[in-house]
Amino acid sequence: MSQVHVIAHPMIQHKLSIMRDKDTGSKDFRILLNEISLLMGYEVTRDIPLEDYQIETPICPMTAKRVQGKKLAIVPILRAGLGMVDGLLSLIPIAKVGHIGLYRDETTHKPVVYYCKLPADIEHRLVIVTDPMLATGGSCCDAVSMLKERGCDNIRLMCLVAAPEGIDAIQREHPDVDIYVAAIDKELNENAYIVPGLGDAGDRIFGTK
Ligand code: PRP
Ligand code: URA
16 A cells, blocks of 8 residues: 655645635745745655765765666656646756646546656656646546556655545555655545645646636
8 A cells, every 4th residue: 555645844834825825826836836845855755775886075085875776757747747846856956857748627527648758768767746736636646557557666646735535546546656745635625626725736836817
């Protein structure tokens, strides 16, 4: 069973509350999402393996540590997942970035794929999938399935706000994928929006409503 990590650091909770407020505009919403993503990235990468290598400091040779192997890929789910990429890249500048385009059909609430472009060697990387909202879980489940079809077997999911239904869906369909969230909210409403949530993340990031 995948683990759910709720990153309840006070600074993350403080910033998330400002994002939830309906009077927070797009500019501040983007800045806060960026800041939270960097802070969450610290936890998402807490246990990645290191290897030894030799360097020389200005004083003497030493055995130093670096991140092992083919390293990481960040894969945002378009559109809203894009808002979490820059924060993660400022923590992990060597990461490659792939993109998966999905939107939820307004009546069925089921995801529809419209784009997929991934790094050529993605199957050798730890993949961090980003999407601020884990609602029914359909979008994240499909994105993870697409990555597994490309051979990825080391995938983590980083979301901002989750509904219990979304967490259940990932645990049922992808029990090997750990989930990192800043908050687990109460429920979904009749339009499959997270309650209390923060509204439509894509619209709030890009100012499209
Ligand atoms: C939102 C959000 C997730 C999805 C979550 O995207 O960013 O991708 O809905 O819902 P789910 O867990 O029920 O699948 P949306 O479909 O609104 O597309 P957008 O980011 O392009 O606005
Ligand atoms: N997508 C969003 O952007 N917000 C929700 O609450 C649910 C899906």
